[in-house]
Amino acid sequence: MRATPTSQEVLAIDGGTPVRKTLLPYGRQSISEDDIQAVTDVLRSAWLTTGPKVAEFEEALAAWVGAKYAVAFSSGTAALHGAAFAAGLKPGDEAITSPLTFAATANCVLYQGARPVFADVSPDTLNLDPDRCAERITTSTRAVLPVDYAGHPADLDPILALAERHGLTVIEDACHALGAEYHGRRAGSIAHMSVFSFHPVKHLATGEGGMVTTDRADLAESLRRFRNHGISSDARQRHASGQWHYEMVALGFNYRLTDVACALGLSQLKKLEANLARRREIAARYTAAFRNLRGVLGPSVRPKVNPAWHLYPIRVNVAQLNTNRANVFRALRAENIGVNVHYIPVHLHPYYRDRFGYRGGECPVAETAYEQLISLPMFHGMTGQDVEDVIAAVGKVSAAYSL
Numbered sequence: 001m002r003a004t005p006t007s008q009e010v011l012a013i014d015g016g017t018p019v020r021k022t023l024l025p026y027g028r029q030s031i032s033e034d035d036i037q038a039v040t041d042v043l044r045s046a047w048l049t050t051g052p053k054v055a056e057f058e059e060a061l062a063a064w065v066g067a068k069y070a071v072a073f074s075s076g077t078a079a080l081h082g083a084a085f086a087a088g089l090k091p092g093d094e095a096i097t098s099p100l101t102f103a104a105t106a107n108c109v110l111y112q113g114a115r116p117v118f119a120d121v122s123p124d125t126l127n128l129d130p131d132r133c134a135e136r137i138t139t140s141t142r143a144v145l146p147v148d149y150a151g152h153p154a155d156l157d158p159i160l161a162l163a164e165r166h167g168l169t170v171i172e173d174a175c176h177a178l179g180a181e182y183h184g185r186r187a188g189s190i191a192h193m194s195v196f197s198f199h200p201v202k203h204l205a206t207g208e209g210g211m212v213t214t215d216r217a218d219l220a221e222s223l224r225r226f227r228n229h230g231i232s233s234d235a236r237q238r239h240a241s242g243q244w245h246y247e248m249v250a251l252g253f254n255y256r257l258t259d260v261a262c263a264l265g266l267s268q269l270k271k272l273e274a275n276l277a278r279r280r281e282i283a284a285r286y287t288a289a290f291r292n293l294r295g296v297l298g299p300s301v302r303p304k305v306n307p308a309w310h311l312y313p314i315r316v317n318v319a320q321l322n323t324n325r326a327n328v329f330r331a332l333r334a335e336n337i338g339v340n341v342h343y344i345p346v347h348l349h350p351y352y353r354d355r356f357g358y359r360g361g362e363c364p365v366a367e368t369a370y371e372q373l374i375s376l377p378m379f380h381g382m383t384g385q386d387v388e389d390v391i392a393a394v395g396k397v398s399a400a401y402s403l
């Protein structure tokens with residue numbers, strides 16, 4: 001006969017004591033006194049926007065990832081839009097992307113009047129499957145947007161080979177992957193253009209902010225114009241040369257990142273290596289703890305890859321549990337573990353269903369994964385106790401629902 005469970009063993013959702021007293025979020029920024037100092041220095045300077053900090057941040061980030069150029073944008077979404085523009089996407093064109101991503105990856109194709117085409121993901125990494133991508137190439141395809149899901153780099157070698165064969169531009173959505181390594185190179189130095197986000201849950205935070213890295217001078221030039229109304233010089237260049245004259249040569253936007261944000265970015269960049277190391281340590285601890293847990297599958301890592309661990313997505317193995325993902329999610333929330341789900345496949349959002357007629361079943365691997373995924377808390381500021389709380393809660397829920 002089983003002993004009566006203690007109030008620590010009874011799930012909080014069933015009236016037991018939660019593992020934690022307060023909610024642990026799934027992601028959060030870390031801001032130190034030197035970050036605050038860097039921002040206040042800019043507030044006292046002559047430039048709040050489009051000043052020296054922008055170029056400094058761009059050069060530092062380009063050097064860090066190993067790219068020739070970096071162009072800062074006001075968000076990762078704006079940076080994706082810039083990349084779609086620089087790739088020359090226009091009405092009548094198609095661009096292939098992964099359905100298992102944030103909607104912005106596909107939306108940037110729509111912003112240019114082109115059509116996003118979804119190709120299914122590989123079952124292990126949940127990144128764009130190069131074979132499925134090849135099947136979707138038509139005479140209208142102009143670009144491919146692989147996504148480094150959760151910080152595990154997409155399989156860029158075969159995707160770049162496909163692109164070479166068909167004359168396509170590869171825009172890597174590396175918003176999860178600052179610091180990830182693929183076959184010995186950092187994300188940001190491999191694809192034709194790579195896009196980063198500096199949203200607070202990311203590895204480096206500027207509030208809102210984004211960047212495109214590239215080795216091509218023509219793309220960098222086009223990106224710079226696009227973020228500044230399509231104008232061929234910026235205010236600082238005109239200030240320096242004493243000129244008033246400027247020309248608008250393309251239709252662009254105001255997608256500029258401020259000096260205030262860039263100063264924060266530069267200060268945060270100094271801590272990036274340490275933040276990545278901490279995330280990798282947390283991932284290793286999770287992976288070891290969940291290895292033999294019933295009902296839980298940890299994320300896979302391919303050989304010759306070092307993920308950046310923006311997320312730590314587990315998959316709920318319902319074959320070993322007497323419940324479903326929704327209940328596991330609710331149970332973890334009740335334990336005060338701030339879990340999340342990444343992502344509802346983009347083609348299944350009402351906007352995409354209504355506009356393109358998707359009904360489900362188009363990308364079965366991504367759709368099945370979506371039904372199983374739960375993102376556990378993962379951020380570099382997590383304490384050892386936070387990590388152990390997550391492990392305890394996952395263990396508690398697994399034990400309560402195990403078949």
Ligand SMILES: Cc1ncc(COP(=O)(O)O)c(C=O)c1O
Nearest residue numbers: 075076077102104175197198199
């Ligand atoms: C994969 C992916 N792409 C694009 C974006 C958009 O970035 P931002 O929020 O900086 O606009 C995000 C943001 O969460 C993302 O996760």
